[in-house]
Amino acid sequence: DTAVSQTPKYLVTQMGNDKSIKCEQNLGHDTMYWYKQDSKKFLKIMFSYNNKELIINETVPNRFSPKSPDKAHLNLHINSLELGDSAVYFCASSQGFFRNTEAFFGQGTRLTVV
Amino acid sequence: QQPVQSPQAVILREGEDAVINCSSSKALYSVHWYRQKHGEAPVFLMILLKGGEQKGHEKISASFNEKKQQSSLYLTASQLSYSGTYFCGTIKYIFGTGTRLKVLA
Structure with missing residues (x-):
């Protein structure tokens, strides 16, 4: 039973497209990260959410928009994809923010923009 | 700002020791250590909660100097399975620049 799961695992897309990566955790954690x-x-x-509220938003282009419909999910939507967006994106979760608990990571999504 | 780790990369023979350093320009209230094997997700190793604390995990241990805003990870008698990238992390889950460790037979 996977603790933090991301979909898809691989994503190949063309420049200019819009794509989403989904993340779900079944650990009962209240904080999630990208x-x-x-x-x-x-x-x-990139981002941290605590109880569905955005608490860290690093210098990330506006084309990236996180969405947290509930505490167990944190999705990442990317508009107008660029070559430089190619990377592995990891979702993670922890119980509490600023509380020194272990972070659990998803298996990653390898995004390739061509 | 992310902590800076040194060295950036290190190659060892099995049985050799290594030290990985983590230094922050901001106050470190605690330090997490994670290991990421090739093609996998980072996995938690340990947390050090206060200055002077030392912890051990098999043959991997760490120390934390809160005043100097530094932590060090010690790998003794390294094994092939220790290969990977090591990250220190802050209480805000901001990770250091990473250290690639490769252990050769």
Whole structure:
């Protein structure tokens, strides 16, 4: 039973398209995150949501819009995809924010923009 | 701002030791450590909650110097299974620049 699951695992799309990545966690956590990992392996935080409320919004283009319909889900919608958006995107969750609990990661979504 | 890790990459032979450092320009209230194997998601190793704390996880241990805003991860008698990228993380789940570790037979 997967704790944090993302769909799809792979996504290949053309420049200019709009795509979404879904994330669901069944751990009962109240905080969820999106990270972008580029080819250099940097794990850059994009957004954090606590109880469906946005608490961290790093310098991310407006083309990226997170949506949290409930505490168990955090989806990422990307408009007008660009070549530089190609990366692996990880969703994660933890119990509480600023509370020193373990973060659990999804398996990642490899996005390739051609 | 993300913590800076050093070295960026290290290659070891089985049985050798390594130290990975994590340094923050902002106050570190605690430090998390994670390991990411190739093609997989990061996996939690340990959390250090206060300055001076040291923890161990098999042959992997860590220390945390709150005043210096630094933490170090120690890998002793490395095994092939230790290969991967190691990340330190802050209380806000902002991760460091990463250290790629490769253990050779």
